[in-house]
Amino acid sequence: MPAIRILPELLVSQIAAGEVVERPASVLKELLENSLDAGASSIAVTLEEGGVRRIQVEDDGGGIARDDLPLALASHATSKIRTLEDLEAVATMGFRGEALASIAAVARLSIVSRTADAAHAHAIRAEASGTSSPEPAARAPGTTISVADLYFNTPARKKFLRTQATEFAHCDEVFRRIALAHPDLEFTLRHNGRVSSHVRKQTLGERAAALLARDFVDASFVVDAQAGPLRLHGLAGAPQAARSRADMQYFFVNGRFVRDRLLAHAAREAWRELLHGDRQPAYLLFLELDPRGVDVNVHPAKTEVRFRDARAVHQFVLHAVGRALAPGAAEAPIAYAEVAQGPTPLRPAFQPRFGVEQPVAAYQSFVAAATQAAPLPASESAPPLGYALAQLHGVYILAQNEAGLVLVDMHAAHERIVMEKLRQSIDAGAVQRQRLLVPVVLRTEALDVATAEENAQALEALGLEVSVAGPNELAVRSAPALLANGDVAALVRSVLGELREFGAAQVLAARRDELLAGMACHAAVRANRVLAIPEMNALLREMETTERSGSCNHGRPTWYQLTLADLDKLFLRGR
Ligand SMILES: Nc1ncnc2c1ncn2[C@@H]1O[C@H](COP(=O)(O)OP(=O)(O)OP(=O)(O)O)[C@@H](O)[C@H]1O
Ligand SMILES: [Mg+2]
Numbered sequence: 137m138p139a140i141r142i143l144p145e146l147l148v149s150q151i152a153a154g155e156v157v158e159r160p161a162s163v164l165k166e167l168l169e170n171s172l173d174a175g176a177s178s179i180a181v182t183l184e185e186g187g188v189r190r191i192q193v194e195d196d197g198g199g200i201a202r203d204d205l206p207l208a209l210a211s212h213a214t215s216k217i218r219t220l221e222d223l224e225a226v227a228t229m230g231f232r233g234e235a236l237a238s239i240a241a242v243a244r245l246s247i248v249s250r251t252a253d254a255a256h257a258h259a260i261r262a263e264a265s266g267t268s269s270p271e272p273a274a275r276a277p278g279t280t281i282s283v284a285d286l287y288f289n290t291p292a293r294k295k296f297l298r299t300q301a302t303e304f305a306h307c308d309e310v311f312r313r314i315a316l317a318h319p320d321l322e323f324t325l326r327h328n329g330r331v332s333s334h335v336r337k338q339t340l341g342e343r344a345a346a347l348l349a350r351d352f353v354d355a356s357f358v359v360d361a362q363a364g365p366l367r368l369h370g371l372a373g374a375p376q377a378a379r380s381r382a383d384m385q386y387f388f389v390n391g392r393f394v395r396d397r398l399l400a401h402a403a404r405e406a407w408r409e410l411l412h413g414d415r416q417p418a419y420l421l422f423l424e425l426d427p428r429g430v431d432v433n434v435h436p437a438k439t440e441v442r443f444r445d446a447r448a449v450h451q452f453v454l455h456a457v458g459r460a461l462a463p464g465a466a467e468a469p470i471a472y473a474e475v476a477q478g479p480t481p482l483r484p485a486f487q488p489r490f491g492v493e494q495p496v497a498a499y500q501s502f503v504a505a506a507t508q509a510a511p512l513p514a515s516e517s518a519p520p521l522g523y524a525l526a527q528l529h530g531v532y533i534l535a536q537n538e539a540g541l542v543l544v545d546m547h548a549a550h551e552r553i554v555m556e557k558l559r560q561s562i563d564a565g566a567v568q569r570q571r572l573l574v575p576v577v578l579r580t581e582a583l584d585v586a587t588a589e590e591n592a593q594a595l596e597a598l599g600l601e602v603s604v605a606g607p608n609e610l611a612v613r614s615a616p617a618l619l620a621n622g623d624v625a626a627l628v629r630s631v632l633g634e635l636r637e638f639g640a641a642q643v644l645a646a647r648r649d650e651l652l653a654g655m656a657c658h659a660a661v662r663a664n665r666v667l668a669i670p671e672m673n674a675l676l677r678e679m680e681t682t683e684r685s686g687s688c689n690h691g692r693p694t695w696y697q698l699t700l701a702d703l704d705k706l707f708l709r710g711r
Pocket of ligand 2: 166169231235236
């Protein structure tokens with residue numbers, strides 16, 4: 137082996153750069169984070185050729201003083217921390233004093249910067265050969281950092297870059313993450329001379345609608361929970377917002393976008409029973425905590441973090457999201473809630489200039505009949521889901537509430553209500569059982585009979601009393617009161633199937649919700665059953681007080697609001 141040698145400084149920096157500067161998007165991330173740390177309120181990014189030719193970030197932040205300019209480019213030079221204690225409590229995005237030095241080792245970097253109290257700006261240039269001394273320049277207070285010809289001096293590295301379009305897509309994603317985390321700042325992104333994104337200071341909802349999707353925001357619940365030093369806020373997508381890919385999942389810790397297994401797991405758990413199959417939840421969540429409670433110095437790109445109290449964070453996130461996703465129907469996604477906030481002013485029922493006296497009369501008598509069917513109590517405020525008007529094809533309930541028309545999938549809604557009640561009674565260890573007047577006898581395979589015998593206790597816990605009536609026969613003597621009017625034989629068969637496949641322990645713990653959903657399905661009102669108006673109203677009131685009643689056990693919505701405005705639009709009224 138050759139003798140050990142100290143490497144030249146430039147090579148050291150180039151090796152270090154390999155960790156920080158993986159591609160144009162990583163340069164952009166470092167520059168944007170520096171602008172955030174400098175307290176900018178407006179940040180403009182200019183890219184050329186996917187960032188490979190040029191990445192420029194301009195901000196109106198605090199700027200760098202003339203004498204500090206060379207230091208900004210030096211390795212291990214930072215204005216953000218001084219001691220280990222500072223590092224442990226770091227609240228800025230940067231802290232290593234490494235980013236600009238690394239970038240300067242693999243590209244041509246220049247800075248023009250001016251502090252608020254300086255008479256003019258100063259410029260400095262750095263290339264692999266060294267750093268120029270600061271020269272006077274013109275600029276308003278703030279900083280412009282320009283990075284040109286990435287990897288011009290490390291051609292091997294350059295070969296790993298993808299097409300312009302791919303590199304731009306990565307830059308765009310970095311830009312989006314940072315802009316999402318700072319709706320109170322203005323951002324502009326230009327690529328090859330075109331403005332590809334521009335957002336002014338706005339609310340988080342507006343920012344998310346601008347940079348993600350309006351649909352996502354409309355079908356989201358607002359999350360805002362606080363527990364001691366932990367706060368979680370943002371938007372949690374309702375089941376309607378779920379996607380086939382995990383491509384709308386944004387988690388930020390103290391303003392930093394992270395990919396964290398613990399947080400992802402907590403989120404997955406929170407959505408688990410609302411989403412069926414492999415639907416992926418959509419979310420934009422911000423966790424804030426004391427910087428001392430989280431170590432951000434774990435990963436060169438700072439996209440991973442380590443929590444001091446991981447369990448507490450997991451529980452908090454799980455519950456905060458779970459609560460946001462499980463309001464009774466009374467608090468529904470934003471799209472519904474907007475309507476619920478105040479009654480939509482009723483437009484005049486007719487427009488005389490059209491000369492439609494007759495239809496108007498018919499319409500008015502219809503409205504009168506409808507309101508008779510659903511008398512609104514004069515005193516108390518109207519219930520959120522309103523009062524039932526009619527049943528449609530034995531499948532949907534039509535109800536009138538303050539905002540307009542409510543459509544309810546009665547089977548799906550009932551299933552959810554039954555499941556939630558069942559869950560509560562099992563949690564309380566008190567499943568109310570009903571003795572069947574005539575035991576239900578079912579013919580089964582011998583294996584089912586054995587399963588029933590072995591799992592008598594588990595069946596008990598679920599409110600089922602099953603005894604062996606013959607080598608291939610089981611008799612069901614009691615069933616949970618909630619389910620006793622449903623198809624008891626089918627219910628028992630499906631529970632036995634679960635027990636056989638997964639075992640009692642699994643079924644009662646990890647697979648419990650699937651089991652309960654299956655059980656509820658056998659009891660819920662089937663489509664095509666005629667319900668009387670009072671029965672429908674009873675169902676609506678149950679929905680309002682049941683957790684998670686906005687979606688059925690399989691994650692589909694249970695009800696839908698059509699506002700008067702929606703209906704007017706449909707009929708092109710008022711235009
Ligand atoms: N846009 C900017 N406005 C004002 N000061 C800046 C700006 N960009 C960089 N600086 C100054 O230059 C220093 C070096 O920046 P650099 O990004 O290399 O390191 P850092 O941000 O301190 O740490 P890290 O390596 O973790 O990013 C910063 O500490 C800061 O003082
Ligand atoms: Mg930095």
